[in-house]
Structures are given as C-alpha cells and as structure tokens.
Amino acid sequence: MHDPSAAQSPPAWRTTRQRLAVLGALRGCPDFASARELHATLQADGVTIGLTTVYRTLRALERTGRVDVVRERTGERLYRPRPTDGHRHYLVCRRCGVSLPVDADAVERWADDVAAATGFAEVEHTVELTGTCDRCRAAEPDPAPDPPGQEWGMRLR
Amino acid sequence: MHDPSAAQSPPAWRTTRQRLAVLGALRGCPDFASARELHATLQADGVTIGLTTVYRTLRALERTGRVDVVRERTGERLYRPRPTDGHRHYLVCRRCGVSLPVDADAVERWADDVAAATGFAEVEHTVELTGTCDRCRAAEPDPAPDPPGQEWGMRLR
DNA sequence: TTCGTTGCAAAAGGTTTGCATACCA
DNA sequence: TGGTATGCAAACCTTTTGCAACGAA
Secondary structure (H helix, E strand, C coil): CCCCCCCCCCCCCCCCHHHHHHHHHHHCCCCCCEEHHHHHHHCCCCCCHHHHHHHHHHHHHHHCCCCEEEEEECEEEEEEECCCCCCCCCCEEEECCCCCEECCCHHHHHHHHHHHHCCEEEEEEEEEEEEECCCHHHCCCCCCCCCCCCCCCCCCC | CCCHHHHHCCCCCCHHHHHHHHHHHHHHHHCCCCCCCCHHHHHHCCCCCCHHHHHHHHHHHCCCCEEEEEEECCCCCCEEEEECCCCEEEEEECCCCCCECCCHHHHHHHHHHHHHHCEEEEEEEEEEEEEEEEHHHHHCCCCCCCCCCCCCCCCCC
C-alpha cells in the first residue's frame, strides 16, 4: 500500500504569458464566451496565442473549478469566470447572451434530497436557464414561437 | 392578413419502416442512448437504415417532445423516450448509465420563480443529475475522486 | 402523381492530439 | 538543465446538408 504513484499530484502550474492572457480576457468579459471568441479577442488585442492553448487553459480552469461552463444548443462550451463560491447557476439571454447569476439554493437542496432519496452517491447537477431578457424583448417582441407539438399525429402500430 | 404561408403547418408525418424502427429501438432501450448507439442496435437487428435518418428522426421526435434529451460531457446528445407528461428530468448513473426519472416539481417551481423575478421571458431550463447508483457503488466503492481543486495555486498578478 | 423521406458522400463545427520547439522554474 | 507549455497541422467526433433516387399517401 501507499503506492507513491497514486498520491502523485498533478504537474505544477506554470504561469505563462498565454495563461495570464486567457485569464485576463475571461475577466474582461462578464458574460459567457466560447474558446473561439476568447481567442479572437486576444488576437484582436495583439496577443499571440494558439487556439489550442486557449482550449487547454480553459479545460484546466474548468477542472480546478475556476470557471463555470454552460453548453450552447450546438454543444459548444461557453466559459465564464466563477464570481464567488456559491453562485454557480446562470440565467442566460438566448438573444444577446447576457448572463445573470441566480440564487440556486432551492436547486441545491433539491439535488441533495434526490441524492438522499435514491441511494445514488456523488450526485452532481447541472442547471441551465435560458430566456429572453426584457431589453431584447423590448427591441423585438416575439420571434414566432415554434408550433407547440401535436402537429405530427404519428400512429405507431 | 390571414396570410396562408404564415398559417402553413409543418409537413405531414409519413410513417416509414425506418421511423418505426427508430421508435422501436428507443422503446426497447429504457435508458439514454446516442444516435450512434441506436443506429448500431438497429443494424445489429438486421434493420437497414442510414445514420442520417436516425439523426433526422431523433431531431423530429425532440422537436415534438416525444423524447427527452440530455448531453454527455462530450457534447453528445443522448435520447430517451419520454415516459409520461410531467417527468422530464433524470438521475443518470455515470458508470452504468441507468437512468431514473425524478420528481422535479421543486425545480419547475424554482425556474418559474426565477423567470418572474428577473423579467426574463420564455425561460427554459435544463436540469441534469448524475451520480453513482448503489449497484455500481457496491461493485467498486471508490474510483479515486479527482483531487479537489486548489492543487494549482495560480498567482494572477 | 406528388412531395416528403432516404441515404450516400461530403461539409461543417468544435475539440483534441502528435510532435518538435520554446520557455518557465 | 529538466520537464512543461506552446503551436501548428492533422485527426476526431458528432451532427448537418446537398442531391438524386425512392416510396407513402
């Protein structure tokens, strides 16, 4: 027992020009941003950095819990610096992308209750809220809501 | 007014061999399955069907609310037939994939409250719970939990 | 006969990896 | 100096699209 390789800690983090730049860009952007967007921003600011490095840095930050991540409908990952410990859920405007940390205590409690009731262990949850912010709504009231189901009366057998 | 093109209803659903097969495979698999998995299952059962058709069928079922969808960590979409109206959230085992519909009234109410409080309209929510079911847990107690943050002491300025 | 559906191939789009080079500690 | 980090190119994966042929109604 006491296998040294098991206690092996991850490689030391090296502070590089590129990583600082990604952190800076992240802080400079209050809402969720994709890796590509961050990369474009950095290049526009004259920072020389590879897209690969942006991806790798974001993934590292994700692993250490320094950024929050949501998924676009396309599957694209969007990153946002984690404001404080405790706020980890957001309401994101589908049109302009503005994001708003929301109080999620009720969800946290609910998730804990479900975990306790089902016998599942190490229960993690992801909660994503999207909507249309009132500013966008004022700009253009209604974008033709999708026809609400039932239009395809499939007969199965 | 009364523009006919605006009232245009979606194209009629045609019941084809392939669509019935996808529905069948979906019903035959109680847990979440990806498009590729369903396609492989169908082929193994001797059903001739294109992967494209599986994707298109699943997308159509998703639009009409006949299946529930979750996202893998990779971004892959996983589908599951919707058991009843009302149950739309699941607790999925990260190891064996078994999924369990959970009562999500608390989350629904919370989402409605957030919508009301923020002034956002058309608020949609996705909630995904993952954990380790007791069966998997019994099989192998603990799979080396990831080192809990803080291991990379980054100095930012 | 009509028009939605199928399936192949190819494109698209985001993310990851191999490997030689650059650079932090 | 040693071992990470970087960056390019190419690989990977899932999903979507163009288009000609097929088939349900």
